Amino acid sequence: MFGYSEQELAQFCLTWGVGGFMAYMVFIILQLARESKAGRFGTFILLLGLGFGLVGFLAKGVIKYFMAGIA
Numbered sequence: 634m635f636g637y638s639e640q641e642l643a644q645f646c647l648t649w650g651v652g653g654f655m656a657y658m659v660f661i662i663l664q665l666a667r668e669s670k671a672g673r674f675g676t677f678i679l680l681l682g683l684g685f686g687l688v689g690f691l692a693k694g695v696i697k698y699f700m701a702g703i704a
Contacts, residue, residue: 655687 637645662683666676 651690655690658687659684 659680662679663676665671666679669675671679
């Protein structure tokens with residue numbers, strides 16, 4: 634499709650699609666904090682608790698990047 638292989642297209646969509654989805658999830662968390670009038674500490678706790686999975690996913694990508702650079 635458009636001169637790209639299926640592997641290239643899947644990699645692009647996975648990288649940017651999941652990144653966009655993660656950014657949207659942060660927006661939802663911040664919107665939830667604002668609507669519930671959580672304050673600074675409450676917003677921090679919401680981002681920490683609900684965003685913990687996002688941090689793990691990002692850490693996995695960084696670890697894969699550095700492991701590929703070493704090999």
